[in-house]
Amino acid sequence: MNGTFKILLSALAFAGSVFCALVQSGPAWAQLPPGMKMFETTKIADGVYSFRYAFHRNMFVVTDEGVIATDPMNPKAAGSMMDEIKKVTEKPVKYVIYSHEHWDHISGGRVFKAAGARFISHANCAREFKNNPNPNVVMPDETYMGSRKDVNLGGRTVELHYFGRNHGECLSVMRLPKEKILFIVDIVTPKRVAFRNMPDFYPLDWVRSLAEIEKLDFERIIPGHGPPTAPAAAVREQRVYLEDLMTAVREARKTERNPDEIRKMVKLPKYKTWGAYKQYLEMNVERINFFYHMGK
Ligand SMILES: [Zn+2]
Numbered sequence: 001m002n003g004t005f006k007i008l009l010s011a012l013a014f015a016g017s018v019f020c021a022l023v024q025s026g027p028a029w030a031q032l033p034p035g036m037k038m039f040e041t042t043k044i045a046d047g048v049y050s051f052r053y054a055f056h057r058n059m060f061v062v063t064d065e066g067v068i069a070t071d072p073m074n075p076k077a078a079g080s081m082m083d084e085i086k087k088v089t090e091k092p093v094k095y096v097i098y099s100h101e102h103w104d105h106i107s108g109g110r111v112f113k114a115a116g117a118r119f120i121s122h123a124n125c126a127r128e129f130k131n132n133p134n135p136n137v138v139m140p141d142e143t144y145m146g147s148r149k150d151v152n153l154g155g156r157t158v159e160l161h162y163f164g165r166n167h168g169e170c171l172s173v174m175r176l177p178k179e180k181i182l183f184i185v186d187i188v189t190p191k192r193v194a195f196r197n198m199p200d201f202y203p204l205d206w207v208r209s210l211a212e213i214e215k216l217d218f219e220r221i222i223p224g225h226g227p228p229t230a231p232a233a234a235v236r237e238q239r240v241y242l243e244d245l246m247t248a249v250r251e252a253r254k255t256e257r258n259p260d261e262i263r264k265m266v267k268l269p270k271y272k273t274w275g276a277y278k279q280y281l282e283m284n285v286e287r288i289n290f291f292y293h294m295g296k
Contacts, residue, residue, distance in 0.1 A: 063154025
């Protein structure tokens with residue numbers, strides 16, 4: 001490799017890592033980095049697309065009989081998503097599948113409902129929506145109990161896998177068996193530490209679920225935040241990060257009881273190149289410290 005080429009490659013890698021860090025660390029209300037479009041659609045495999053709006057991402061699958069869409073985010077994002085889908089197919093959106101119950105991922109469904117789509121989620125999501133209604137969240141037409149449901153359309157299958165509570169109470173991980181792709185929201189963000197103070201995460205169940213997800217047959221993921229796709233290893237890396245974080249906090253608690261000191265003393269240099277390490281690590285530590293303090 002010649003010198004100029006090496007410099008070019010390292011410049012590209014740097015630009016990429018800055019971009020990824022911004023995309024991965026940015027909460028929904030953060031400003032987009034200069035030059036980044038509000039939304040974009042990326043083709044991941046034949047008929048499989050990932051749509052990003054600001055810092056949120058979903059997946060849609062185009063089949064001969066219509067489209068299987070996921071997570072409609074919010075009304076503005078869903079409108080843009082509908083336009084993007086129309087650019088790749090004339091077929092209607094037949095299904096909208098919710099990954100989980102959190103409003104920031106699923107509040108834009110009305111445009112798809114008006115166009116006749118059928119909404120699907122785990123049964124626990126429907127229970128959450130009844131207990132805590134939001135006028136922008138379309139109630140599911142169809143739910144499943146237990147650990148598995150298949151959605152079939154036009155010769156394609158989207159498998160829904162439920163691993164119990166981990167992030168919220170009703171998170172489905174979606175698998176495309178032919179393409180060996182997982183759509184996995186919030187519980188894996190490639191090479192980024194956990195989000196802020198881990199809102200609505202159950203740390204032990206999170207680790208347990210990731211270990212179970214690692215046993216599925218898949219080669220790539222589409223995450224709910226971050227890059228359009230990432231290698232399967234991202235799931236294991238996220239689990240190992242959480243285990244390392246929990247071990248480090250347990251160790252710190254052996255010599256220190258003051259939460260303000262614990263928050264500052266725990267460092268995980270192995271992850272210092274990960275997105276949001278500087279911004280979120282202390283918040284991650286605080287959350288895990290109180291998990292051990294309170295038992296949940
Ligand atoms: Zn969430």
